[in-house]
Amino acid sequence: MDPYHEGSRAVQTRVGVREAADHVGRSIGPDIRDVAAAFLGLQPMLVIGAADGAGRIWSSLLTGQPGFVRATGRRRISVAGGLPESDPLAAALAAEGTAVGTLALDPRTRRRMRLNGTAGPTAHGFAVEAEQVFSNCPRYLQKRELRPSVPARTGAARRGRELTPDQEGLIRAADTFFLATVAADGADASHRGGNPGFVRVLSPNRLSWPDYDGNSMFLSLGNLEGDPRAGLLFLDWSTGTTLQLAGTATTAFGAHGRTTRFTVAEVVETPHASPLRWSAPEYSPANPPLPETA
Structure with a gap:
């Protein structure tokens, strides 16, 4: 079976990487x-x-x-615990049959693995029945070492419709963020990386970033071809603060390349x-140098 839907195929053809995509696509499977x-x-x-109820x-x-994430079969992973009630996806992961994309990324080794499938609740968290499992190359992954964890002291979630100046500063300083997209056949979670400044804040509700050459799959851009909805996650690696954005x-x-533009609808x-x-x-x-600006 073709691991790509028509959106990804359309982008691969437009960029001229159909043959390369066929090659790497052989690594995608359910096991x-x-x-x-x-x-x-x-x-x-x-x-x-994933998508929330709205x-x-x-x-x-x-x-x-x-060990909180573990394979419990050739096509199933279990996740102990879950998301706090304040997280936008908490209710979705408590429901049966939610299409999800997952990404396990290890900054210590610059390795990553993606697993897409269908989630459902369990007695101790949730499980995902795998439909697509594959690894990506280490390009644009920043290496980090894990420091001792701190006691849990999560603050109250702050919600809004546009970015505050401090949130804009976090994004401008970011070298990594995570991108969630969806299509008729499921959801996907991917990584974007570059030197700080590669994500541009155009206004309190507009961002853009360059789409660097990668694995030729074009899963995220392929999803956006048919459905512009997207979710972004920025992480302050030193404090543990998360910034989640929903929009299009x-x-x-x-x-001379591709640029993705994102419109913010909600901020958490x-x-x-x-x-x-x-x-x-x-x-x-592998991070490309940033273009000089006047």
């Missing part, structure tokens, strides 16, 4: 191999993307002791949402 299961069992965090798309962060995104294709900032603390980054050597 969780032993090496992938071992990788999952070592991770202290998991990013998940149809807005969000990207959320789950954390726990290594479109991509402009030009002679949660101080100290994560107990994990990470070192300053060692930037990926």
